[in-house]
Amino acid sequence: MQRIDRNTRGVYSIAPTPFHKDGGLDVAGIDRLADFYDAAGVDGLTVLGQMGEAPKLSSAESLLVARRFVERAGRPVVVGVTAPGFETMRELAHEVMDHGAAGVMVAPPTSLRTDDQIVGYYTQVAERLGPDVPLVVQDYPLTFSVVMSVPVLVRIASTIDSVVMLKHEDWPGLEKITTLREAEAAGRAPRLSILCGNGGLFLDFEVERGADGAMTGYCFPELLVDVVASVAAGRRDEAHDRFDAHLPLIRYEQQPGVGLAVRKHVMVRRGILASATMRQPGRALSAAERAEVDYLLERLREREPAADLVA
Template sequence: MTNQLASARGVFAIAATPFRDDGRLDTAGIDRLTDFYVACGVDGLTILGIMGEAPKLEPEESLAVIRQALGRTRLPVIVGVSASGFAAMHRLARESMDLGAAGVMIAPPSHLRSDDQILAYYAQAVEAIGMDVPFVIQDYPLALSVIMSPRVIRTIVQNHASCAMVKHEDWPGLDKITQLKAFMAEGSMRPVSILCGNGALFLDFEMERGASGAMTGYAFPELLVDVVRLQRDGRRDAAHDLFDAHLPLIRYEQQPGIGLAVRKYVLKKRGIIASDAQRKPGSSLTGTSRAEVDYLLARLARHDKRAAI
């Protein structure tokens, strides 16, 4: 399974977690959302990530989401298991793998500052989940305040055979991708998959720098699939033209604080989820913001009919 993720390419959609207006899990919505991602042509799913509101779920709710998503698709599913303590991480990781997950994703806690602290944390995390569990490094300094240099990432990969993937979300981070690919080319770093996040804000050039694909949750995952495919086919201008048409909405969705509200609002307008509610604490869009999103969708529909909703 480690080899499967280490060679993964394409798009792993970061799944939102649908709730009812009253904050309860929308179990029917999980099935509809999973089916939607599969129909968009994604290569895998990542559930219980930061944008999946994982910290707001009770442990049994997390397991229910995992069980339902894994029972709905045969695509590889990565489960976010980041937790404040290793006991909770161990349980969620082991139960996820027992249910058929392809691997787990681990984000570093925000208090880590030095390279030695980061390396020690991942060593302890691997010990906690088990060395047989494939894991993904989440490199997201903008949200987590932890800065991992390419050399630190290389050391984690080299120290732990179960490390299969890097979720790259540094910003600016294009040169980091280039450096990691150079390590792999020279043989000083074992080849692993590099999937990029940041709401796909830089996906056009990330693919050109050698990224394996995307792992993010933009409300039009079909766009992510198309851009990755076009870049692979060598159709650079076509990839950039399509990406540029979506860029205003991608940018709007990437705003700190309301980004998930934007994403859920669009998914609701597309008929994928019944409610755009977030579990508290959460954000919501003002009437003006909703009108701006509607305007962006109308403009996008001139270039991509999938936005005509």
């Protein structure tokens, strides 16, 4: 399977982990998800991330989920291997790479505060995983409380060859993308692939600023694919018009603490997931929330052919 590198572009959808109503893994649901993403035209998948409920899985379950996606998906799969200790991280990373993963993603521990601590941590990660494991750095200060400045990211890219991609989720973050690309153009930094998260909330401008695409889990990946392609082709107004139709649902899905429940509910409505179950701790949508999401879906249906829903 193709591995990610510093020129990787496109849409890498973050896949949720499907569960049965009793909380058990829905292995057949993984197959349906992989087939759905293939049909949507994404360039790759990311599994066991924040929205994959990775901390709620056992080590054996994590490996099962990753292997199943790798085996089923017809495109590269990045696997989240974040763990408190390096041995657990190394074991999972090597297992999934041996089974054909395209790379691994590591989020910073919340204890990191200084620039040297951040660079030192990713240096240690790279040393423990080895030079042949492509690494994605997850930059998500709103969740991890770790602020990665542009100089820190330049140091990481310049000194750690196996770090090939930045999952950019800073907010606000448009200026960071511009500054990173300016440093690259001026020869002060090597190129990094930049794929953006935050549910796609700023994707229309992120790709205009120089991001290579998206790494996020919005429940209509077709929209992410179309926006990235339209901007690349110079069809700016078309990209924004399509994006604007989805913005109310993107905004609703981006609510902290409830976003994954919204995403899974929509995927049930679309016939992709059999159950919207989240493992505990977690909560289901209230009746009022489900009604609001369904209302947004019906409005989207007027402008989005992909919004054909299952009752």
